Amino acid sequence: MNRITSTFAALAQQKRKALIPFITAGDPDPAVTVALMHQLVQSGVDIIELGVPFSDPMADGPTIQRSSERALKHHVGLRDVIVMVAKFRQKNQAVPVVLMGYANPIEAMGYAAFAEAASEAGVDGVLVVDYPPEECAEWVQQLKKWDIDPIFLLSPTTPETRLKQVAQLASGYVYYVSLKGVTGASHLDLDSVRDKLVQLRSYINLPIGVGFGIRDESTAHAIAQLADAVVVGSRIVEEIEQASGDNPLEVVGNLVASMRRAIDSASLNEVVTEK
């Protein structure tokens, strides 16, 4: 059993939901990333999604796009990100790390070279935004050879026929994008998320993470009632951006810890009283 599967199995036993934060590797500075990953673990996250900077992040909103630009100022490439994961693994062998990014850095490195290096460094899953199921049979094959989970996105507009296709390829978990648009958008329709998750579960027998639009304790709490995992990205990256020159560890740690409490509490009132 790999780290992602065992993490979800343990959470299910404790009847808890996963908290999955997203940060961009190398943002604001490559020297901070590994420390930030350890801070996230300390603040109670279950899986870390580590963004691979790309020059043209088409599916991301301005917040994550700027984080990519900050990292690229330091020339952080895919190979550097893999080294960061290896460094993180020197002290932490438990928390799964999922790389998230775009196709071209992987195309440039080559599927086989990437999968081998990522596996050796301790990467557990990879989500490539612009590899939809119909274009990635060979890619998935390489990942599975090294026991790395291919993570796929599903959206409110994904038709049922494609759910079957994703179910055949995906492992680890799937990531449901809870609204139309790019990362960092702010409206969230809980009823439609609830309905869609029922449909997804009838095809897909994997944990389902929900992301996009989760900005505070109340949205994190609400999503935790519906999904197996809560994914928080732009909100964390905003904190990193605003910390600018200062060390972002503390602010990010506080934010993530408050989300953790909101997810674990039976009711939202509990969260508010604790504060």
Place this chain on the structure above:
Amino acid sequence: MKIYDLPDKHGHFGPYGGTFVAETLIAALNELCEHYERCRNDPIFQAEFSQELKHYVGRPSPVYHAKRWSEHLGGAQILLKREDLNHTGAHKINNTVGQALLARRMGKTRVIAETGAGQHGVASATVAARYGMECVVYMGSEDMRRQATNVYRMKLLGATVVPVESGSRTLKDALNEAMRDWVTNVENTYYIIGTVAGPHPYPMMVRDFQAVIGQEAKMQMQQDYDRQPDILIACVGGGSNAIGLFYPFVDDTGVRMIGVEAAGKGIGTHQHAATLVTGKPGVLHGNRTYLIQDENGQIVETHSISAGLDYPGVGPEHSWLKDCGRAEYVAVTDEEALSAFHALCRFEGIIPALESSHALAYAAKLAPTLGKDKLLLINLSGRGDKDMATVAEQSGIAL
């Protein structure tokens, strides 16, 4: 007989093309594929498209024999397919008319577009006005500076021009931003891509709409010269005018096809946009194709004197035509393009777009090496009025 039948039904040209997009765009692309497939096979749609090309765009555009320039060059005869004479002054309008008709059929009330030189933006704003649709054009702020007149033109036509400040603030960033708008507003919005790039079905669809260039040229050559040209030459940024001319000739293997990219300040300087000549295959903007990229797979900023060629990718069908050897791709510098620009002004009384001047520049190199009986057909894809400020600046003249 038709032999060449790419792309396959998933939009692949050999290893190139395809649908490399986020899940959030898949449903919109599927909807587009379905509607386009229906229109492609619908004689009523095709008749409507032809009528619009005739009465609104002003087609057919002539094939003009540039006699004085040919004589001066002293070799092959230079023929110009005059896309510069189209309404709005470039070939871009062929495609926007087609896509706007499709958008209308799909019940979309809002169209968006990306633009580099502003020609596609103007062509999109034009058809939006013509068919009564809202229009938003994304344009890199750097390009807005270089092409201020076209920005004003789009505004006159009722479009909103949104400056894009991310990345290199040029065409590729405008494309990213338009994609983001489309993902967010897909229900009422149609995205008019201006070149033969992007995810399937765009490379095929834009090619089909632009193929009128080559179809007309074939008939005109037969009529006026009783033979087909020896060589076709067209400039390649994304590659829509080149594909438009080449595609109807792909099976005519006696006709050489040459695409001319922008070598900018020189291939060795890294300040160029010669994707097929210098790039490596990768994935960008929804398709697999040649790209100008660094060793980490990051897309590199490009340079060309002509904003319309300043793009780090290229249409996937060109990547395929290069690999299978059917078409050749070369590059000419800013300086060579400028010199061809001036030559056409002086010898023929035609002010060409800087984009098209790249094709002219290569023709000027090639013609003297060939016999006087050879016919070179060059796609004069646009007129140069939009480039006055750039050319004046290069000559050290303040307007």
